[in-house]
Amino acid sequence: MKRIITSFVLAILTLQACKQNPTESSSNTTENANMDIKVSGETETQNKLDPPKVPAQILDRAAKKVVVNLIATEEEGELADGVTYKFWTFNSTVPGTFIRIRVGDEVELHLKNASNSVMPHNIDLHAVNGPGGGAEATNVAPGKEAIFNFKALNPGLFVYHCAAAPVPLHIANGMYGLILVEPEGGLPKVDREYYIMQGEFYTKGKTDEKGLQEFDQDKGLDERPTYVVFNGKKNKLMGADALEAKVGETVRMFVGNGGPNLVSSFHVIGEIFDRVYVEGGTTINKNIQTTVIPAGGAAMVEFKVEEPGNYLLVDHSIFRAFNKGAIGTLKVTGEKNEKIYHKVQ
Amino acid sequence: MSNYFKIFLIFGGFFFLLNSCDKSIALDSKKDSSASIRKEVAINPDGKMLTIKGGDYQPFYGEDSTSVPVSDFLLDEKPVTNKEYLDFVMKNPKWKRSNVKEVFADETYLKDWENDETLPKDADPEAAVTFVSWFAAKAYAKSAGKRLPTLDEWEYVAMSDETSQNARNKPTYSAHLINLYNEKDREKNPVKISKPNYWGVYNMFDLVWEWTDDYNSIMTTSDSRTAEFDDKGLFCASAATSTTDVLNYASFMRYAFRSSLKANYTVGNLGFRCAKDLQK
Numbered sequence: 001m002k003r004i005i006t007s008f009v010l011a012i013l014t015l016q017a018c019k020q021n022p023t024e025s026s027s028n029t030t031e032n033a034n035m036d037i038k039v040s041g042e043t044e045t046q047n048k049l050d051p052p053k054v055p056a057q058i059l060d061r062a063a064k065k066v067v068v069n070l071i072a073t074e075e076e077g078e079l080a081d082g083v084t085y086k087f088w089t090f091n092s093t094v095p096g097t098f099i100r101i102r103v104g105d106e107v108e109l110h111l112k113n114a115s116n117s118v119m120p121h122n123i124d125l126h127a128v129n130g131p132g133g134g135a136e137a138t139n140v141a142p143g144k145e146a147i148f149n150f151k152a153l154n155p156g157l158f159v160y161h162c163a164a165a166p167v168p169l170h171i172a173n174g175m176y177g178l179i180l181v182e183p184e185g186g187l188p189k190v191d192r193e194y195y196i197m198q199g200e201f202y203t204k205g206k207t208d209e210k211g212l213q214e215f216d217q218d219k220g221l222d223e224r225p226t227y228v229v230f231n232g233k234k235n236k237l238m239g240a241d242a243l244e245a246k247v248g249e250t251v252r253m254f255v256g257n258g259g260p261n262l263v264s265s266f267h268v269i270g271e272i273f274d275r276v277y278v279e280g281g282t283t284i285n286k287n288i289q290t291t292v293i294p295a296g297g298a299a300m301v302e303f304k305v306e307e308p309g310n311y312l313l314v315d316h317s318i319f320r321a322f323n324k325g326a327i328g329t330l331k332v333t334g335e336k337n338e339k340i341y342h343k344v345q
Numbered sequence: 346m347s348n349y350f351k352i353f354l355i356f357g358g359f360f361f362l363l364n365s366c367d368k369s370i371a372l373d374s375k376k377d378s379s380a381s382i383r384k385e386v387a388i389n390p391d392g393k394m395l396t397i398k399g400g401d402y403q404p405f406y407g408e409d410s411t412s413v414p415v416s417d418f419l420l421d422e423k424p425v426t427n428k429e430y431l432d433f434v435m436k437n438p439k440w441k442r443s444n445v446k447e448v449f450a451d452e453t454y455l456k457d458w459e460n461d462e463t464l465p466k467d468a469d470p471e472a473a474v475t476f477v478s479w480f481a482a483k484a485y486a487k488s489a490g491k492r493l494p495t496l497d498e499w500e501y502v503a504m505s506d507e508t509s510q511n512a513r514n515k516p517t518y519s520a521h522l523i524n525l526y527n528e529k530d531r532e533k534n535p536v537k538i539s540k541p542n543y544w545g546v547y548n549m550f551d552l553v554w555e556w557t558d559d560y561n562s563i564m565t566t567s568d569s570r571t572a573e574f575d576d577k578g579l580f581c582a583s584a585a586t587s588t589t590d591v592l593n594y595a596s597f598m599r600y601a602f603r604s605s606l607k608a609n610y611t612v613g614n615l616g617f618r619c620a621k622d623l624q625k
Binding site: 074086115116119120140141142143164165166169214215217221 | 598615
């Protein structure tokens, strides 16, 4: 009898020890001290803002509960002037709505799949610690809704994307976006913030061939995109949609790369990034001309604009910029400063 | 000593309770579902059934060497239509929208119908019925003296295009299907307008997704990228790394769709067709 009891107790103890092991070892690292941050105050529901807009800076607010609503949609839109494509999106934009939270926040994420969708969809957020980054918890049929909770443990700028099979197709059709997890105390205050995300599209027709274009699986497999664009459309951030700033202001850009295939060499012609949060993480590199943004990765760049004029945002793999659409404009207005830049003759 | 014994009893009791809870739930649902499916009033839909000659087929999931035998069987030549389903509902009132229990069909069951006995205003009676659950599809099949096709049977027929029995290796096969699948509101079109496949079967791809009897027996894990064994699956289930044909995107879509379903789900582009054993 005694033996049975002893072995039973031992078994329970072993089980408990097993359970506790991972939590113990992880709480040794500084990041996961964030696990113990308490949430307080009113629950915030994030608004849908279309890129390149982002929600207001978090600054020093306490951690709280945040509700995020995303709707997976499949809808036809413009990929270039006169060229349409059947995009798959989060909240009807490519990239999807920018999600902005801080470490310690507890997010309740609602993923709805539009009732007129053909496909199932889900979401994998690279900011999530957990199986599939949420994909497992959110695989959702047309017309249905999935909800899952996560606590933000690591600060940084992260990609989210759909991970329903076939994954490459869901990403190639535009199902990606960025989620920013600000550190304790928030990111430093800046004057302007913009949200830019690069992605490739693979169409049967050549670049700029008019009409509705079908997805081309072979081109995707060969990594031979027809379009490489910022924010879902060729030359999207040019002309009337150009980004704006005034001389003397500091600009922060949240730049992501949805891929599905290419690595971006992000550069602003005529500017030097004063600070780059390398790969969207905590390390800050200074005085950078071009920063590499991997597929499924992101970076934050900050720079002060000193001189009025038009500054082109490009993927410096430069055919992509001038022929396939990865180009945008930052239009800076204000007083000229001849000391900084001056054409002599 | 007696304290230890008490602890043991408490623990034991606790686990016993937990277990029995589980079991009783499982039992209840079993009873319920069989009761509801058993007593269907017979219907006689007039659609043709076609003989499908069986054979070995290579499932989309599993090892390269996994080949599954499919026996000869009969399959409806087209998905069940609005008109046919209306007839079923009239003869089996418990499957009317206002009578159906949520465990058997969720809140969007026949959602687009005008009322219990009227098809949607703009719907073609000859279009495939949608917004039906797996339970409803099973009940319909039963009352028609049929059954739902197994996943293997359905996929076996899905290997064919218009001219060949196994078109899987044709480069255009998957690309063509992806385009069909990407078409919105395709479920509103009437059946039997497009061309039949090799077997004479219509509309395997161009109108609706279809329930199969064991729709969730082989499935991608809901996160399709992990190469983990899914305990629901017969095979190693992963869309990304363990399929035999990683470029068959159309199959990925079907499997992904099935894995997003529960048996009481009703979806706007999900219908079904029936099958039957071949009398020997």
